[in-house]
Amino acid sequence: MPRLQEIRSNLVDHLQEAKDQGWLGEVAAIETTMAATTQKLEAMRELAAQPSTVNPGMPDLLTTAGRLTPVREE
Template identity: 50%
Template sequence: MLRPDPAERPRLIEIRDNLIDRIAEAKREGWLGEVEGLETSLAGANDKLVQMDAATARAPSAVDLGMPTFDQIAGRATDSRRSTPFSSS
């Protein structure tokens, strides 16, 4: 499944608007087969827009996890009081 690039949203909106205009023209001219095909394309374009909006809404934001101090890092590596899975404490 292809994931649409949110940066291409304006272009997809332009395509969707063009499809709407072409559907109106096809209905006016009585091109029923063309209407059906264009409506399928329009549904696909609308689905892609929904996917873009959902991806933008759930885009990860930066979370500050903090920076451990040297004492915290060194203490974990050299703490001899901790039991290990192989020790018989």
């Protein structure tokens, strides 16, 4: 996420330069890229805000011990 924020910051600087120079095609391309980076950053923030717990489950002790069927009592 920090790298994407850095890229977006560079795009802001480049956008201003393109506007100053009158590079209309470049302005449109940069604005499109900035919109995509903004969407990606929002998605990353949403994902980071979600709890990330893992349920390891319960092991099947009979299978783990090498027994596929329960032991019969005689």
